[in-house]
Amino acid sequence: MSGDFIDLQSDTQTRPTDGMREAIANAEVGDEQRGEDPSVNRLCARVADLLGKEAAVFLPSGCMCNNIAILVHCRAGDAIILDQYAHIVTTEAGAMAALAGVMPATVAGERGVFSPEQVVAAIRPKKRNLPRSRLVSIEQTANLAGGTVWPLATVEAVGEAAHEHGLLVHMDGARLFNAVAATGDSAKDYSAPCDSVWIDLSKGLGCPVGGVLAGTADFIEEAWLWKHRLGGAMRQAGILAAAGLYALDHHVERLAEDNRNMRLFAEKLVGVPGIAVEPDTVESNIAFLDVSATGLAAAAFSEELVARGVRIGAQEPDRLRALAHLDVTRDQVLQAAQIVAGLARELVSR
Ligand SMILES: *Cc1c(COP(=O)(O)O)cnc(C)c1O
Numbered sequence: 001m002s003g004d005f006i007d008l009q010s011d012t013q014t015r016p017t018d019g020m021r022e023a024i025a026n027a028e029v030g031d032e033q034r035g036e037d038p039s040v041n042r043l044c045a046r047v048a049d050l051l052g053k054e055a056a057v058f059l060p061s062g063c064m065c066n067n068i069a070i071l072v073h074c075r076a077g078d079a080i081i082l083d084q085y086a087h088i089v090t091t092e093a094g095a096m097a098a099l100a101g102v103m104p105a106t107v108a109g110e111r112g113v114f115s116p117e118q119v120v121a122a123i124r125p126k127k128r129n130l131p132r133s134r135l136v137s138i139e140q141t142a143n144l145a146g147g148t149v150w151p152l153a154t155v156e157a158v159g160e161a162a163h164e165h166g167l168l169v170h171m172d173g174a175r176l177f178n179a180v181a182a183t184g185d186s187a188k189d190y191s192a193p194c195d196s197v198w199i200d201l202s203k204g205l206g207c208p209v210g211g212v213l214a215g216t217a218d219f220i221e222e223a224w225l226w227k228h229r230l231g232g233a234m235r236q237a238g239i240l241a242a243a244g245l246y247a248l249d250h251h252v253e254r255l256a257e258d259n260r261n262m263r264l265f266a267e268k269l270v271g272v273p274g275i276a277v278e279p280d281t282v283e284s285n286i287a288f289l290d291v292s293a294t295g296l297a298a299a300a301f302s303e304e305l306v307a308r309g310v311r312i313g314a315q316e317p318d319r320l321r322a323l324a325h326l327d328v329t330r331d332q333v334l335q336a337a338q339i340v341a342g343l344a345r346e347l348v349s350r
Pocket of ligand 1: 060061063066175203210211
């Protein structure tokens with residue numbers, strides 16, 4: 001809980017726990033950009049190992065992980081095949097175009113998950129007047145498309161189709177560990193079909209800052225060039241990496257709890273007048289609620305909720321997006337569901 005309300009707006013709203021703060025305080029540090037920060041080096045080795053990759057690099061944000069992966073994999077004019085709701089397309093300030101000069105070739109996935117057939121259909125043939133299809137990007141979990149978990153078999157099939165056609169595969173793994181918690185499939189298996197993959201430390205893992213991008217040693221060497229160019233090379237970043245190491249020890253297993261809490265939240269809202277929600281589609285820590293039948297737009301509904309002590313953001317005109325995380329307990333999630341239901345009932349009976 002942050003501030004005076006139950007905050008389901010985002011899993012970025014977590015504050016470092018006492019244990020994490022202690023790890024930060026005790027961090028061994030050095031000059032990160034010279035490769036002399038032991039905590040950063042440990043974090044990178046650990047994430048590379050978890051994801052089954054040769055190497056990894058610590059970056060200030062998940063967005064920079066995406067940006068750098070795109071900059072390394074693509075040349076200006078290339079096309080990236082990805083879902084229409086992908087964070088890279090919708091929520092990164094146009095970085096793919098502004099920084100890399102690449103263009104999106106969006107596909108309409110099934111709640112963010114697309115098929116190998118869709119990939120193949122989106123690939124432009126090799127012709128002088130066509131954009132070069134270069135990269136396929138998979139978002140695990142598919143955030144704005146519904147918190148959907150990409151099944152391992154689909155990741156593998158999409159990876160195979162892409163590679164067969166000479167394309168590379170990137171995974172925006174901002175919530176990869178939520179998917180791992182949901183399915184029991186390993187982060188390594190999810191990453192195996194991908195040429196690059198990253199995890200976010202500042203979402204469900206509960207760290208204040210950071211993402212870790214992994215791939216081949218050559219890929220990471222090139223990524224370092226862009227890290228410097230973009231101003232992402234740091235100094236005593238071990239105080240941040242220590243939080244990441246702490247999170248990998250203490251906050252990975254518990255993501256299953258967030259997934260369960262969000263499903264519970266959705267279940268409690270089934271049948272509430274004015275609210276449309278499908279608990280079966282709540283596969284991870286994200287749920288969407290359609291509140292249009294209450295007569296209020298999502299943004300106005302969201303404001304009313306804040307006045308009642310619950311923060312849930314409006315994602316679209318009709319829909320709210322709620323996320324469970326480390327800083328909200330099961331009881332608070334249940335309490336939030338009651339408050340949402342109470343507001344909806346009031347609105348509908350007006
Ligand atoms: C949050 C998020 C990002 C960006 O991560 P930051 O650490 O906030 O920069 C990228 N992709 C997805 C799917 C996200 O949810």
